[in-house]
Amino acid sequence: MLRQSLIFISLAMAGSALSQTGWYRVRVNVPDALAFQRLQDSGLNLMECNPHLGTTDLAIGPGDAARLLIEGFTYTYVGEIKNPHRLTKSQATVVLPQDDDYRLHYFNADQILGYFEALRAQYPNIVTRRQIGVTINGEPHWAYRVGRQLQEGTKPFNNIMVQGLIHAREWISGSVIMHVAKKCVEGLTTPQQTPFMSNQAVWIIPMTNPDGYRYTWTDFRLWRKNRRNNGSGSFGVDLNRNYSKGWGGEGSSGNKNSETYRGTAPFSEPETANIRDLALTLPRIGGMVDFHSYGELILWPWGYTETPPPDASLLNNIGTSVRNSMNAFGGQYIQGQCSTTLYLAAGGSIDYFYNGWTAPSFTVELRDTGEFGFELPESQIFVTQDEAWAGFKKLLTFIPR
Ligand code: 0X9
Ligand code: ZN
Numbered sequence: 590m591l592r593q594s595l596i597f598i599s600l601a602m603a604g605s606a607l608s609q610t611g612w613y614r615v616r617v618n619v620p621d622a623l624a625f626q627r628l629q630d631s632g633l634n635l636m637e638c639n640p641h642l643g644t645t646d647l648a649i650g651p652g653d654a655a656r657l658l659i660e661g662f663t664y665t666y667v668g669e670i671k672n673p674h675r676l677t678k679s680q681a682t683v684v685l686p687q688d689d690d691y692r693l694h695y696f697n698a699d700q701i702l703g704y705f706e707a708l709r710a711q712y713p714n715i716v717t718r719r720q721i722g723v724t725i726n727g728e729p730h731w732a733y734r735v736g737r738q739l740q741e742g743t744k745p746f747n748n749i750m751v752q753g754l755i756h757a758r759e760w761i762s763g764s765v766i767m768h769v770a771k772k773c774v775e776g777l778t779t780p781q782q783t784p785f786m787s788n789q790a791v792w793i794i795p796m797t798n799p800d801g802y803r804y805t806w807t808d809f810r811l812w813r814k815n816r817r818n819n820g821s822g823s824f825g826v827d828l829n830r831n832y833s834k835g836w837g838g839e840g841s842s843g844n845k846n847s848e849t850y851r852g853t854a855p856f857s858e859p860e861t862a863n864i865r866d867l868a869l870t871l872p873r874i875g876g877m878v879d880f881h882s883y884g885e886l887i888l889w890p891w892g893y894t895e896t897p898p899p900d901a902s903l904l905n906n907i908g909t910s911v912r913n914s915m916n917a918f919g920g921q922y923i924q925g926q927c928s929t930t931l932y933l934a935a936g937g938s939i940d941y942f943y944n945g946w947t948a949p950s951f952t953v954e955l956r957d958t959g960e961f962g963f964e965l966p967e968s969q970i971f972v973t974q975d976e977a978w979a980g981f982k983k984l985l986t987f988i989p990r
Contacts (some may be wrong), residue, residue, distance in 0.1 A: 615664035616646050617657065623917060627975065631660050659689050691767045692971050695760050698803045701795050704767050705733050708774060714738060715777050722863035725817045726800040730863045735773040736790025747789045747875040747990045750868065752938060755828050755879060757801030757812045758963045761955045761973055762880040766795050768974035769981055785985045792867070798828055798860055811963060815860055819845040826852040830936040831861045834944040835893025838935030851936050875988040877942035877950040878981060883962050884954035885922045887912050890943040892927035893935035898943060901926065907949055907987045914983040918976035920956060927952060949987060953977065
């Protein structure tokens with residue numbers, strides 16, 4: 590099955606070279622609803638109360654011109670804004686670290702951590718980190734929390750878990766997770782205060798499998814598992830077969846050399862045990878998403894059995910809605926129960942979180958459908974991030990707070 594979809598992102602050429610120091614009013618053409626959504630989601634400063642299709646004006650400050658071009662818009666210069674400090678609060682710029690490099694290029698392990706650290710340095714009240722343990726190679730294992738600090742006397746925060754890069758070779762997962770983090774931060778720092786982040790914290794594991802991910806950059810691009818030494822020259826446990834729910838069942842392997850080797854016991858691997866231990870410290874988990882590639886699939890539990898889960902119809906509704914949001918960007922995602930839509934996979938993350946917290950839990954298999962597979966070209970990072978964010982944001986609307 591080849592459900593190939595190519596999106597061409599035009600990096601439009603600037604009509605005029607604007608200085609990166611001042612503030613300018615520029616006019617952009619917004620041809621359709623997708624472009625409109627992209628503009629609204631960009632965090633750029635719209636100057637009109639009721640932006641609409643056609644033309645609309647923006648206030649752009651340092652760095653914004655490049656960003657506008659990256660978002661695929663050409664602009665015409667309208668005039669200089671002489672007193673940018675007089676822009677209302679709702680027009681204040683959110684300056685985020687690393688510019689938009691992460692939208693154009695894959696980041697290695699240090700770059701991903703650098704990105705999250707920069708985000709944390711810039712928004713210390715919103716982005717915090719916790720070392721959840723160490724990996725099998727002894728590297729620190731990090732979780733980042735994006736959310737307001739708990740206020741005494743308020744109701745408990747809802748926690749959403751997001752896993753990236755559990756499978757080392759699925760590089761687009763890391764790109765998407767950086768984007769999700771940034772958009773969640775924007776949800777709390779743009780004065781429009783979109784409600785999707787209120788009373789909610791998103792716990793992001795940027796690299797669920799850091800050792801494996803490093804290995805894909807240094808030794809073997811298509812490595813999947815962690816880097817446990819199984820002995821006899823065999824390495825790696827499939828972390829997505831090492832969670833406890835259904836552990837050992839069909840769709841996992843007891844063969845150390847297998848790509849789906851489940852390990853010697855549930856949570857035998859430090860990486861999965863660290864995530865379990867983090868989850869057990871959280872008062873409430875309302876949802877979970879695990880980003881993988883590839884296939885363009887939105888999958889819900891169970892993976893370990895073909896029996897439908899108790900909330901099948903709810904999960905089906907959420908999945909359908911998430912799928913529709915994602916497909917607005919030109920992809921061809923389908924949704925359904927993991928075991929029947931893809932294959933049986935016992936000991937996976939979503940089954941663990943659904944079983945333990947009754948939390949809507951989804952595996953999202955990002956682009957593409959097979960043309961490039963794990964080696965998705967960098968030109969498709971951008972659109973995959975956009976559609977993944979649209980899907981994630983839609984999912985949040987279904988989670989009660
Ligand atoms: O086999 C997997 O782990 C996932 N597919 S992948 O090609 N990215 O390896 C699917 C996992 C489905 N989710 C769970 N069963 N938890
Ligand atoms: Zn995967």
